[in-house]
Amino acid sequence: MSKRPQRPAPQASRPVAGHVRVIGGRWRGTRLPVAAVDGLRPTPDRVRETLFNWLAPVLPGARVLDLFAGSGALGLESVSRGAAAAVLVERDPVLVASLREIAGRLEGGEVVEVVQADALRWLSTRRGPFDVAFLDPPFASDAWQAALAGVLPAMAPGGWIYLEGPPQLDLVLPAPWQLHRDGRTRDTHHALFRHAGNAKGGPPVDTLGSGPDTPPAVQADT
Numbered sequence: 001m002s003k004r005p006q007r008p009a010p011q012a013s014r015p016v017a018g019h020v021r022v023i024g025g026r027w028r029g030t031r032l033p034v035a036a037v038d039g040l041r042p043t044p045d046r047v048r049e050t051l052f053n054w055l056a057p058v059l060p061g062a063r064v065l066d067l068f069a070g071s072g073a074l075g076l077e078s079v080s081r082g083a084a085a086a087v088l089v090e091r092d093p094v095l096v097a098s099l100r101e102i103a104g105r106l107e108g109g110e111v112v113e114v115v116q117a118d119a120l121r122w123l124s125t126r127r128g129p130f131d132v133a134f135l136d137p138p139f140a141s142d143a144w145q146a147a148l149a150g151v152l153p154a155m156a157p158g159g160w161i162y163l164e165g166p167p168q169l170d171l172v173l174p175a176p177w178q179l180h181r182d183g184r185t186r187d188t189h190h191a192l193f194r195h196a197g198n199a200k201g202g203p204p205v206d207t208l209g210s211g212p213d214t215p216p217a218v219q220a221d222t
Contacts, residue, residue, distance in 0.1 A: 020073050023049055025080030027106055032071045033098060042071045043136060043164060047183070047190055051162060052081060054181050054192050055132065058160060059083050062131040065154070067119045067147060072099045074134040074162070076112065083132070085111045091118045119143070123150025131156050136164040148173065157195060164190045 020042045022030040034042055043051070051074075052059070060082035066075030069088035079086050090096050096116040103109035115122060120143065133151050137143040144165060151161065152173075160180070163171045167189045171182065176196035183190055 020045065020071055022073070022077050022080050024052060024077065025082065026108070027076065027080035030076070030080075030102070030106065032073055032076065032102065034071050042073050043190075044185065044188075047164075047185065047188065048073060048077060050183065051190070051192065052077060055160065055162075056081070058132065063129070063156070065089070065128070065130040065133040065151070067123075067133065067135050067151065068137045068143075069099060069114070070095065070136070072102065072114075074136065076102070076106075078132065078134075079108070079112055085113070087113045087115060087127070087130075089115045089117055089119050089122050091116065120146050120150060123147065123154070126150075126154055128154035129156035130154055130159065132160045132162070134162045134164075136162075139166050144169070144171075152177075155195070159195050161193045162190070163193070164188055 018034045019031045022028055062083045064078040064083045064086040066088045069075055069090040072088050075086040075088040088099055096114055099114045103112040135147050167184050169189050171191040173193045177193045178196055180192045180194045
């Protein structure tokens, strides 16, 4: 008596705690599920909107790294707004499956590479170069310094690095990186740094003039 071939067991799913949305560009309005995973804390909409206003002049054609990708909101928003390609690194297999499913159904989503890996180990491969990198590790992980040590050699001249941490965290980068903008909400300290020069040897790109911009905290859409 022949046996039916066994199908692989379906991958477990996680309860969805809410959603965030892509807020600009060609994928505007796309809902991104926020799974109920410890440490998963998507960047609030207002903070993302401010960040991508800061980055607007440098995103077209950029190569983007979204480390600790989670919901993928930062990497997917970048491609939606004109980035040429994005690598999203996430170690949780269920989150990885969700990100791959989302990228697979978006028009042009083939430029999004979703990598299942521990972020710090993956950085040891020194892939790149990247023009923009997002570092938003789980706040309890204390991974900022190790992540920065791995990211800096993978950045292109004139690159941009966004950091997000708890409000009491001092976010600093060594020279020739310079603080471009930063802000605080009740729950986060976020900062965008730029390299002192650009790839063509001229002065760094300025965005939106000067002055602080500190948006209020916004909760995820549930």
